[in-house]
Amino acid sequence: xxxxxxxxxxxxxxxxxxxxxxxxxxxxxxxxxxxxxxxxxxxxxxxxxxxxxxxxxxxxxxxxxxxxxxxxxxxxxxxxxxxxxxxxxxxxxxxxxxxxxxxxxxxxxxxxxxxxxxxxxxxxxxxxxxxxxxxxxxxxxxxxxxxxxxxxxxxxxxxxxxxxxxxxxxxxxxxxxxxxxxxxxxxxxxxxxxxxxxxxxxxxxxxxxxxxxxxxxxxxxxxxxxxxxxxxxxxxxxxxxxxxxxxxxxxxxxxxxxxxxxxxxxxxxxxxxxxxxxxxxxxxxxxxxxxxxxxxxxxxxxxxxxxxxxxxxxxxxxxxxxxxxxxxxxxxxxxxxxxxxxxxxxxxxxxxxxxxxxxxxxxxxxxxxxxxxxxxxxxxxxxxxxxxxxxxxxxxxxxxxxxxxxxxxxxxxxxxxxxxxxxxxxxxxxxxxxxxxxxxxxxxxxxxxxxxxxxxxxxxxxxxxxxxxxxxxxxxxxxxxxxxxxxxxxxxxxxxxxxxxxxxxxxxxxxxxxxxxxxxxxxxxxxxxxxxxxxxxxxxxxxxxxxxxxxxxxxxxxxxxxxxxxxxxxxxxxxxxxxxxxxxxxxxxxxxxxxxxxxxxxxxxxxxxxxxxxxxxxxxxxxxxxxxxxxxxxxxxxxxxxxxxxxxxxxxxxxxxxxxxxxxxxxxxxxxxxxxxxxxxxxxxxxxxxxxxxxxxxxxxxxxxxxxxxxxxxxxxxxxxxxxxxxxxxxxxxxxxxxxxxxxxxxxxxxxxxxxxxxxxxxxxxxxxxxxxxxxxxxxxxxxxxxxxxxxxxxxxxxxxxxxxxxxxxxxxxxxxxxxxxxxxxxxxxxxxxxxxxxxxxxxxxxxxxxxxxxxxxxxxxxxxxxxxxxxxxxxxxxxxxxxxxxxxxxxxxxxxxxxxx
Numbered sequence: 001x002x003x004x005x006x007x008x009x010x011x012x013x014x015x016x017x018x019x020x021x022x023x024x025x026x027x028x029x030x031x032x033x034x035x036x037x038x039x040x041x042x043x044x045x046x047x048x049x050x051x052x053x054x055x056x057x058x059x060x061x062x063x064x065x066x067x068x069x070x071x072x073x074x075x076x077x078x079x080x081x082x083x084x085x086x087x088x089x090x091x092x093x094x095x096x097x098x099x100x101x102x103x104x105x106x107x108x109x110x111x112x113x114x115x116x117x118x119x120x121x122x123x124x125x126x127x128x129x130x131x132x133x134x135x136x137x138x139x140x141x142x143x144x145x146x147x148x149x150x151x152x153x154x155x156x157x158x159x160x161x162x163x164x165x166x167x168x169x170x171x172x173x174x175x176x177x178x179x180x181x182x183x184x185x186x187x188x189x190x191x192x193x194x195x196x197x198x199x200x201x202x203x204x205x206x207x208x209x210x211x212x213x214x215x216x217x218x219x220x221x222x223x224x225x226x227x228x229x230x231x232x233x234x235x236x237x238x239x240x241x242x243x244x245x246x247x248x249x250x251x252x253x254x255x256x257x258x259x260x261x262x263x264x265x266x267x268x269x270x271x272x273x274x275x276x277x278x279x280x281x282x283x284x285x286x287x288x289x290x291x292x293x294x295x296x297x298x299x300x301x302x303x304x305x306x307x308x309x310x311x312x313x314x315x316x317x318x319x320x321x322x323x324x325x326x327x328x329x330x331x332x333x334x335x336x337x338x339x340x341x342x343x344x345x346x347x348x349x350x351x352x353x354x355x356x357x358x359x360x361x362x363x364x365x366x367x368x369x370x371x372x373x374x375x376x377x378x379x380x381x382x383x384x385x386x387x388x389x390x391x392x393x394x395x396x397x398x399x400x401x402x403x404x405x406x407x408x409x410x411x412x413x414x415x416x417x418x419x420x421x422x423x424x425x426x427x428x429x430x431x432x433x434x435x436x437x438x439x440x441x442x443x444x445x446x447x448x449x450x451x452x453x454x455x456x457x458x459x460x461x462x463x464x465x466x467x468x469x470x471x472x473x474x475x476x477x478x479x480x481x482x483x484x485x486x487x488x489x490x491x492x493x494x495x496x497x498x499x500x501x502x503x504x505x506x507x508x509x510x511x512x513x514x515x516x517x518x519x520x521x522x523x524x525x526x527x528x529x530x531x532x533x534x535x536x537x538x539x540x541x542x543x544x545x546x547x548x549x550x551x552x553x554x555x556x557x558x559x560x561x562x563x564x565x566x567x568x569x570x571x572x573x574x575x576x577x578x579x580x581x582x583x584x585x586x587x588x589x590x591x592x593x594x595x596x597x598x599x600x601x602x603x604x605x606x607x608x609x610x611x612x613x614x615x616x617x618x619x620x621x622x623x624x625x626x627x628x629x630x631x632x633x634x635x636x637x638x639x640x641x642x643x644x645x646x647x648x649x650x651x652x653x654x655x656x657x658x659x660x661x662x663x664x665x666x667x668x669x670x671x672x673x674x675x676x677x678x679x680x681x682x683x684x685x686x687x688x689x690x691x692x693x694x695x696x697x698x699x700x701x702x703x704x705x706x707x708x709x710x711x712x713x714x715x716x717x718x719x720x721x722x723x724x725x726x727x728x729x730x731x732x733x734x735x736x737x738x739x740x741x742x743x744x745x746x747x748x749x750x751x752x753x754x755x756x757x758x759x760x761x762x763x764x765x766x767x768x769x770x771x772x773x774x775x776x777x778x779x780x781x782x783x784x785x786x787x788x789x790x791x792x793x794x795x796x797x798x799x800x801x802x803x804x805x806x807x808x809x810x811x812x813x814x815x816x817x818x819x820x821x822x823x824x825x826x827x828x829x830x831x832x833x834x835x836x837x838x839x840x841x842x843x844x845x846x847x848x849x850x851x852x853x854x855x856x857x858x859x860x861x862x863x864x865x866x867x868x869x870x871x872x873x874x875x876x877x878x879x880x881x882x883x884x885x886x887x888x889x890x891x892x893x894x895x896x897x898x899x900x901x902x
Contacts, residue, residue, distance in 0.1 A: 045128055046073075056112055078130055159175075254281045276312070292328075326339075407434060463892065471859055489510040564596070581613040582604075627815065692747060728755060880898075
């Protein structure tokens with residue numbers, strides 16, 4: 001708990017007051033004390049994951065290292081277990097890992113094995129159970145792009161050019177088709193279909209030209225949510241081979257929006273104001289534009305255009321009663337006239353500016369506000385993460401207040417400066433980024449000036465943070481930069497995450513842009529980001545009023561299994577004896593229940609899929625006992641906030657990498673498509689069940705069961721079938737969206753079931769799902785008061801005789817419980833070859849893209865360390881990336897590039 005003492009001491013030592021008086025039954029000092037106590041009692045954690053490279057392909061392994069810290073970057077002593085979830089583009093959980101955390105760090109990996117993993121935009125989240133108390137905004141989130149060069153027989157590239165008029169949405173499309181070797185597929189027949197709102201919007205047939213292209217147009221009614229739809233294509237490649245491809249339509253028609261953010265929050269009569277703006281495309285990315293600000297008479301106030309990713313700012317002194325507009329032209333040529341926020345008759349504004357070595361804070365009321373609020377108490381408070389670094393109180397008597405805070409007294413990162421009234425409610429707020437250039441400097445030095453293929457390279461590490469040297473914990477990756485090209489601006493780094501992304505709400509485009517090769521322009525661009533991005537983690541009034549902090553989950557110091565033993569009559573078994581076993585670890589221990597029948601086994605260590613046995617036989621009347629084990633709390637799958645980073649044309653975006661991936665994994669065993677010329681097997685459908693007689697012969701919608709193979713909880717995946725699960729009911733989405741909130745009738749293999757039954761179904765066992773908008777002649781809806789019918793058709797299971805042992809497993813004794821709880825992820829070791837000399841003609845080429853990955857690089861108390869590895873065969877540039885944190889909470893990132901010469 002030493003870090004907690006440091007945490008509290010920093011807060012007390014740098015807090016300053018300009019006097020305090022009794023206001024609302026609480027003084028400013030009391031508010032500060034309450035804030036310090038809450039930060040001490042309920043410290044929040046952050047976690048950051050460092051990866052070996054920016055993207056992957058099927059067959060690769062994702063290597064990562066996790067850092068768990070407190071808000072001020074000190075290593076966290078709280079949580080000892082981290083959860084890492086990999087989620088696909090359909091928001092279905094694909095794989096989840098439980099990672100042990102030791103000394104605030106942990107390591108793990110995901111094997112992207114075919115066929116469980118396919119090409120797509122995945123996203124990852126990482127969290128501790130303690131983070132559940134603070135909300136999903138505290139989770140680490142990152143998009144993971146996965147390409148496929150192993151089993152893919154069709155490569156595509158699509159371009160959209162869409163527009164909207166008063167009557168319809170119109171899309172021009174061009175798709176290029178190539179085979180697995182990059183050869184264009186000319187003169188091939190292609191069928192296509194666009195669907196949205198679970199209905200077909202358009203369909204057609206085309207033939208590819210000599211360049212492998214098809215060009216086609218389609219339209220949709222303006223009421224259709226086209227950007228949520230998909231486009232599917234089927235290409236006839238000959239030999240009865242049909243190659244399918246699916247494309248999301250979210251970028252088919254790009255609309256544009258422009259928002260304005262006055263510094264301090266409002267436009268106020270007579271106050272000169274900096275106004276930031278952000279232009280966005282409908283896919284969430286920043287957009288360019290040209291335009292000007294005019295008043296209601298059309299007089300020009302200022303010209304505007306973004307300086308970076310749709311953001312910029314301008315100055316204005318608004319006048320009471322006037323309205324202001326932005327006349328702009330977007331990249332698609334569309335012109336818009338967008339109103340600015342309404343000018344307030346009275347108000348008070350807070351502005352900040354870094355001048356030299358100080359942060360200058362100004363408080364400016366306009367004349368009307370000063371006249372109406374003279375002698376009112378107000379507070380100025382400034383906090384970084386959850387630590388209050390400045391607090392002052394004053395009385396409103398003059399128009400201009402100015403405060404200078406030395407930068408040396410503030411930490412690097414986002415500072416939230418707030419102007420509060422006597423009730424500690426915000427009057428004006430401003431985010432500003434403090435950059436002290438005090439990040440951990442990491443220097444990498446090679447032992448030789450040049451290297452050859454397969455030669456050993458030794459890198460020395462030295463770190464510094466001013467005059468303060470400290471032992472540190474780091475991870476190092478070395479990649480072939482020619483095979484893994486990537487824009488450094490788009491990287492998620494330890495600096496961009498801990499100092500920026502983890503404290504700002506919403507999506508941040510190119511976060512690392514602000515942290516490498518920093519110049520005057522990037523400082524201005526970062527300030528515009530501060531003005532336009534949300535920050536909602538802290539409310540002062542909640543502290544002042546002692547709002548209760550609800551604990552939903554406690555920190556995990558170790559793996560534990562808890563539960564209850566009850567007698568047949570439901571009463572708890574007090575002082576019951578229990579035998580706990582983990583057979584594959586040859587581990588057993590005993591325990592006893594408390595007066596409520598509760599038991600707990602902690603400090604457990606076992607791998608995932610390990611079997612655990614809890615035995616209560618050694619008790620009086622043990623045959624009458626029942627064992628119940630507590631479940632675990634896991635967060636729901638939230639909508640991915642980083643969908644703007646999803647890549648539409650993965651084949652072309654990763655072309656260089658995928659070419660090498662195919663070579664690297666060419667010896668891998670793959671299941672290829674085989675053309676079988678035989679009679680088609682009848683597909684299972686509703687006509688096989690007498691209870692569904694009378695339904696239309698052809699379903700209004702049929703979804704193949706393959707779509708649900710990666711779905712752990714079926715109810716979370718039915719949206720893709722045109723169904724809505726809400727408030728323990730299942731609805732036909734089309735009807736529900738039109739206001740008809742009548743549930744759909746559900747059948748599984750011809751048996752009528754309720755919605756809760758679906759929670760027990762395994763997605764892998766579904767053959768297909770049929771959706772009927774009405775009950776036809778069956779009378780099902782009229783009899784049950786429902787709307788529509790869904791028929792879930794399961795795959796046929798082979799019937800095999802049940803053995804005696806299998807029968808026993810179906811009816812296990814109640815006093816012995818066998819379970820397979822979630823255990824620690826299986827550890828994998830990164831293979832790093834040790835070459836004896838130069839490559840011979842008989843040796844295989846080394847085609848790896850990640851040359852070296854070491855998550856356990858440490859430096860001594862003087863900040864020095866080293867690591868070594870062997871180079872691969874390929875000439876070209878190599879990039880070494882090192883990231884980490886020292887014992888004092890200083891974070892750093894270093895990059896070193898070198899050339900390999902044969």
